Amino acid sequence: xxxxLQQIINGLAFGSILALIALGYTMVYGILRFINFAHGDVxxxxxxxxxxxxxxxxxxxxxxxxxxxxxxxxxSMVICAALGVLxxxxxxxxxxRSPKLTVLITAIGVSLFLEYTGQFVFGxxxxxxxxxxxxxxxxxIGGLSLNSNQVIVLGTTLLLLFVLRFIVLKTKMGMxxxxxxxxxxxxxxxxVNTDIVISFxxxxxxxxxxAAGILWAVNYPAIDPLxxxxxxxxxxVAAVLGGIGNLPGAALGGIIIGVIETLVSGxxxxxxxxxxxxxxxxxxxLIRPSGLLGKKEVEKV
Amino acid sequence: xxxxxxxxxxxxxxxxxxxxxxxxxxxxxxxxxxxxxxEFASLTGSEASFGQSSHKGTxxxxxxxxxxxxxxxxxxxxxxxxxxxxxxxxATVVRKLISSDGVVAMLGEVASSRSLEAAPICQQSKxxxxxxxxxxxxxxxxxxxxxRVCFLDSFQGGxxxxxxxxxxxxxxxxxxxxxxxxxxxxxxxxxxxxGFTASGGKVIAEQNYSSGDKDFSAQLTAIKAAxxxxxxxxxxxxxxxxxxxQARQLGLNVPLFGGDGWESPVLVSIxxxxxxxxxxxxxxxxxxxxxxxxxxxxxFKDKYGETPDSMAALGYDSALILADAIKRAGGTDGxxxxxxxxxxxxxxxxxxxxTIDENRNASKPAVVVTIKDSKIKFVETIAP
Numbered sequence: 056x057x058x059x060l061q062q063i064i065n066g067l068a069f070g071s072i073l074a075l076i077a078l079g080y081t082m083v084y085g086i087l088r089f090i091n092f093a094h095g096d097v098x099x100x101x102x103x104x105x106x107x108x109x110x111x112x113x114x115x116x117x118x119x120x121x122x123x124x125x126x127x128x129x130x131s132m133v134i135c136a137a138l139g140v141l142x143x144x145x146x147x148x149x150x151x152r153s154p155k156l157t158v159l160i161t162a163i164g165v166s167l168f169l170e171y172t173g174q175f176v177f178g179x180x181x182x183x184x185x186x187x188x189x190x191x192x193x194x195x196i197g198g199l200s201l202n203s204n205q206v207i208v209l210g211t212t213l214l215l216l217f218v219l220r221f222i223v224l225k226t227k228m229g230m231x232x233x234x235x236x237x238x239x240x241x242x243x244x245x246x247v248n249t250d251i252v253i254s255f256x257x258x259x260x261x262x263x264x265x266a267a268g269i270l271w272a273v274n275y276p277a278i279d280p281l282x283x284x285x286x287x288x289x290x291x292v293a294a295v296l297g298g299i300g301n302l303p304g305a306a307l308g309g310i311i312i313g314v315i316e317t318l319v320s321g322x323x324x325x326x327x328x329x330x331x332x333x334x335x336x337x338x339x340x341l342i343r344p345s346g347l348l349g350k351k352e353v354e355k356v
Numbered sequence: 357x358x359x360x361x362x363x364x365x366x367x368x369x370x371x372x373x374x375x376x377x378x379x380x381x382x383x384x385x386x387x388x389x390x391x392x393x394x395e396f397a398s399l400t401g402s403e404a405s406f407g408q409s410s411h412k413g414t415x416x417x418x419x420x421x422x423x424x425x426x427x428x429x430x431x432x433x434x435x436x437x438x439x440x441x442x443x444x445x446x447a448t449v450v451r452k453l454i455s456s457d458g459v460v461a462m463l464g465e466v467a468s469s470r471s472l473e474a475a476p477i478c479q480q481s482k483x484x485x486x487x488x489x490x491x492x493x494x495x496x497x498x499x500x501x502x503x504r505v506c507f508l509d510s511f512q513g514g515x516x517x518x519x520x521x522x523x524x525x526x527x528x529x530x531x532x533x534x535x536x537x538x539x540x541x542x543x544x545x546x547x548x549x550x551g552f553t554a555s556g557g558k559v560i561a562e563q564n565y566s567s568g569d570k571d572f573s574a575q576l577t578a579i580k581a582a583x584x585x586x587x588x589x590x591x592x593x594x595x596x597x598x599x600x601x602q603a604r605q606l607g608l609n610v611p612l613f614g615g616d617g618w619e620s621p622v623l624v625s626i627x628x629x630x631x632x633x634x635x636x637x638x639x640x641x642x643x644x645x646x647x648x649x650x651x652x653x654x655x656f657k658d659k660y661g662e663t664p665d666s667m668a669a670l671g672y673d674s675a676l677i678l679a680d681a682i683k684r685a686g687g688t689d690g691x692x693x694x695x696x697x698x699x700x701x702x703x704x705x706x707x708x709x710x711t712i713d714e715n716r717n718a719s720k721p722a723v724v725v726t727i728k729d730s731k732i733k734f735v736e737t738i739a740p
Contacts, residue, residue, distance in 0.1 A: 058581040061606070065573035179400030179440065181594045183625040198580075200606045275570035276601070277594055277626050279402065285568065320574035325564045326536055 057198050062321045063314065068205035070313020071212045072271050076290035077297070077305035078215060079263035082223075085300035086236045086256045089155070092162040093142060095287015096169035097135055097261045101268025102184065102278045103177055104131040109185045124188040128269050132262040139261025140254045148250070173280030181279040184272035208270045215263060216306050223302070228255060289332075296336050298349020307347060311335075390433040391426075391688055393418070393678065394459035394483075396449050396474060398467065401441025402567065402594050405620035406466035406667050410488050411436060412660055413671030414463055420655070421679050428683060434675075435459060439470060446473040454481050460688040461485070463674050466667055467592075468492030468540040475502045482690040484681075484697055488674035489639065489667055491616065492543045496716040501690070503697050503716045505673045505705065506639055507740070509540070512615050513547030516637045516722045516738045517588070521548075522555045524724075524736070525611060525635075527585035531561040533575055533599065535591045538567055544590035544615050560584055565595065572599050573606060580608045592617040597626025604630040611635060619666050624730045631727045639666035640707040641723050641734050652706045666707065673705035 076098055083091045105127050109118060112130065116123040146165050150158050191203040223229040231252045234242035243249050271286065272278050293312045297304025312332055319331045339347060395414055398407030418434045426432060435457050437449035446465060453459050454477065462478050462485040465471045471490035478485035479499035487495055487504040491512055496502045521527045530552060535541035549559050561582035563575035576599070579587060587603070589596055589612050596618055603612065611633050618636040642653050642663050652672065656664040664672075680703065681696035682688060700712040708720040724735045 058577060061577045061580075062574060065571075065577060069571050069573070174400065178404075179402075180404035181402060181622060181626070183622075198607065202605060271570075275598060277570070277598055282570075317571075317574040320563075320565075321578045325566065325569070325575060 058321075061199055062317055064199065064201055064205070065321075066314030066317035067310060068208060068274070068313075069317060070310035071209040071306075072267060072274065072309075073286065073290050073293050073313050074306040074309025075208070075212045075215065075267040075270065076264065076286055077293040077309045078212070078219060078302060079260040079267070080291055081294040081297070081299055081302060081305035082219060082263070083256060083260040084294070085302075086232050087253060088236075089147075089158055090162065090291070091257075091260065092159070092287075093165040093169060094260065094264055095283035095290070096166050096173070097139060097142075097264040097283075098268040098271070098287060099173060099278070099280060099283035100138060100169065101131050101135045101265030102272040102282065103173070103268075103280075104134045104265065105187070105269045105272060106182060106184055106278060108134075109187055113185075119186045119189045121188065124273075127187050128266060131269050132265045135265030135268075136258040136262040139257040139264075142261075143254055143257040148253075170281055170284070177280050179280060181277040184276040184278050186273075186276070187269075188273055204270075204273055208274065211266065211270060212306060212309075215266065216302060219259070219263075219302055222259070228252070232256060292333070292336055296339060296346055298343075298346025301346065301348045304346055304348035311347075390431050391428075391682065392433050392435060392457060392459045393675075394450070394453035394457060394462045394464075395434055395436040396439055396446055396453065396462070396464040396470075397436060398441040398465065398470065399436070399438040401439075403441045403467055403592055405593065405622050406489075407438070407441070409620075409665050409667035410464075410466050410671035412656070413664060413668035413673075414488070414675045416656060416659055416668075417672045417675035417679070419659075421675070427679050428686070432679065434463075439465070441467075441470075443469065443473070446470040447477060450474040450477050454478070454483055459483065460690070461678055461682070461693060463488065463671075463678065465490060467538070468495055468543070469538055471495045472498070472539060475499070478502065482694075484678075484690060484694045486674045486678055486697065488670040489616070490540070492539050493717075494539065494543070500698075500716070501694050503677075503712060505677055505710055505718045506670050506707070507720050507722055508717055509544045509615070510547050511719075511740055512637055512722060513544040513590070514551035515740070516724065517544075517613065517615065518548050518551030518555060518557070519738065520635065520637070520724050520736075521552055521586060521588070521613065522557055525586050525613070527557065529558050529560045529582075529584050531563070531579040531582055531584035531587045532559055533563045533565065533572070533579065533587060533589050533591075535567050535595065536564040538592070540615075540617060541590045541592075544617075545588070548588055548590065565591075567592070567595065569595065570598060572602050576603050576606050576608055580606055584610060586611045586613060588612075589614045590617065593620040593623035594626065597623050597631070600627040600630040600634065616666060624727065628730060632729065633726070635724060635726045635735065637722050637724050637738075639720070639722065640669040641725065643734055648704065649706055669706045673707050673710065676705060677703060677710065 080094050108130050109127050112126050146161055193201045231247045234247050235249055235252045239249050293308035294305045297308030315332050316328050319328045397411045418432050422431045439445035462483055466489045468490040471487045475498035479501045484501050489506045491509045493508050532545050534545040561579050613635040616638040619638045685692035685696040703710045710718045719740045721737050721739045723737050725732050726735050
């Protein structure tokens with residue numbers, strides 16, 4: 056029983072990071088109807104931004120500390136938000152009127168560009184991510200182990216989910232985002248500056264990816280330029296599972312994938328982990344083609 | 357990722373096919389004033405630390421040979437290609453080294469999976485290949501042109517580590533956590549299990565992971581539930597560092613131990629304090645006081661500013677053995693060089709006395725070390 060509960064905790068901890076990456080994926084898709092394949096690589100850049108910023112921030116605020124960790128997180132989110140805007144401006148905006156497929160292929164190109172430029176600039180060898188947050192063991196009841204980092208990841212995912220929903224549903228920019236998502240031409244005619252809305256969407260999505268990158272690196276402190284490929288793919292699957300374009304769906308999808316993978320690794324064999332996770336995805340999509348929480352008429356962010 | 361990989365492989369396959377159509381030019385190799393030797397190594401990627409160390413050792417040996425006048429009056433030119441620690445790349449770069457550069461012999465790799473990719477190509481082209489530190493037995497079974505200068509996993513796992521777990525750790529029940537994508541890890545786990553079971557121990561849990569994984573909490577939780585005396589982790593250093601961290605977080609506080617795949621400064625930089633009290637076996641210790649080891653350590657430090665590890669020592673030895681064989685063969689003909697390498701007897705290398713046996717392997721002692729306060733400490737030497 057203890058073992059099973061521990062596996063559930065492991066699964067929730069892993070799943071909530073996937074959920075955090077999936078939030079960014081699903082938001083950009085919800086607004087622009089466009090799968091940003093470079094999302095996993097912005098996630099990687101977020102972790103590297105933290106890696107290079109941490110020693111600088113440590114001269115102002117001693118690390119590891121809650122405040123210092125937060126400073127690294129926010130600084131990295133700001134840097135990646137700017138990068139996201141830059142990527143959109145250089146790679147996607149010139150293709151605004153091109154077929155969707157062209158943009159999709161460009162996104163794959165951007166993804167490969169970031170990965171291999173990363174290998175050139177950062178080096179391909181894995182780097183040790185510094186400890187930026189103090190770790191407290193939270194539960195040691197009956198042999199269960201849970202530490203503060205795992206709780207912080209779950210908490211951050213939920214917090215960002217609510218912040219995102221607030222931005223999308225309650226703010227003026229959010230209203231403009233929803234308008235662009237329904238019909239970009241009509242929104243433009245109504246006086247919405249679509250370029251700014253799309254830039255803002257990319258900034259927000261990239262900041263989310265950076266947050267996920269930092270929290271990933273805090274939990275798994277070996278980072279390399281190709282670290283974004285697999286989590287990015289799994290987060291994409293999570294977003295589809297939850298109903299792509301739906302924010303709570305992405306969070307739910309991430310957690311489901313995380314728990315399934317952990318249980319399969321723990322009780323069956325890690326060799327079949329991905330196969331079983333994808334089989335579940337196919338099953339759910341057969342029954343609910345628009346994903347767990349994706350409904351045809353329901354508001355899409 | 358799958359799609360992208362597939363496309364890449366297709367292009368790579370086409371490129372290889374085109375390269376294969378070109379007639380192999382071996383005329384340049386013997387005719388010029390240099391002897392071209394190929395090296396393929398993981399200079400970047402997840403096992404970059406292995407490739408870099410091994411390459412530095414190899415380069416140092418070649419430089420020293422050339423400074424002493426070269427071989428048969430010619431300088432040796434080392435042509436090195438990087439396989440980025442990726443599957444599929446070794447085959448590509450080795451084909452390039454043979455068909456386009458026209459090398460007369462091949463040195464490489466550390467990881468057995470990648471040596472196994474290159475070995476059939478060298479065998480087919482009758483280019484002698486010496487692996488400095490691939491320990492999986494299958495590597496030299498590929499054919500009679502494939503050699504190694506290190507011990508085998510049947511010895512490392514079946515004798516050194518199983519004996520160490522039984523006699524020194526006094527462990528009765530051991531759990532195994534292996535990398536199913538690595539020939540090295542799977543082989544070492546198999547030999548360890550055989551040896552340990554034969555000596556009366558029990559493997560009570562066996563869990564798998566795949567190279568590149570970052571989360572091992574599921575496997576470690578299952579291992580903890582089985583309550584082992586020690587955990588055998590025959591993997592490579594990047595994953596082992598994370599495994600040690602996560603094991604301690606989950607309250608799994610028994611010693612972890614593994615093979616020569618652990619030896620890298622990256623291991624301790626990732627794992628830190630979590631690795632204290634863990635053990636691994638390897639080929640060489642820079643603390644050895646014999647003069648030729650101390651000379652090697654000094655020259656290596658002068659050139660690179662760091663202490664050499666086992667991979668550097670084996671890289672160095674592989675180049676020395678090749679040069680010695682070319683000298684004895686009196687030329688660079690593939691068949692003659694092969695025969696000369698096969699006839700290597702009692703060659704005094706840095707990593708021990710090397711005699712190539714009839715299966716083209718070297719039989720040498722192993723060293724067991726422990727990690728304490730992020731420093732490597734010598735424990736014992738186990739003879740074959």
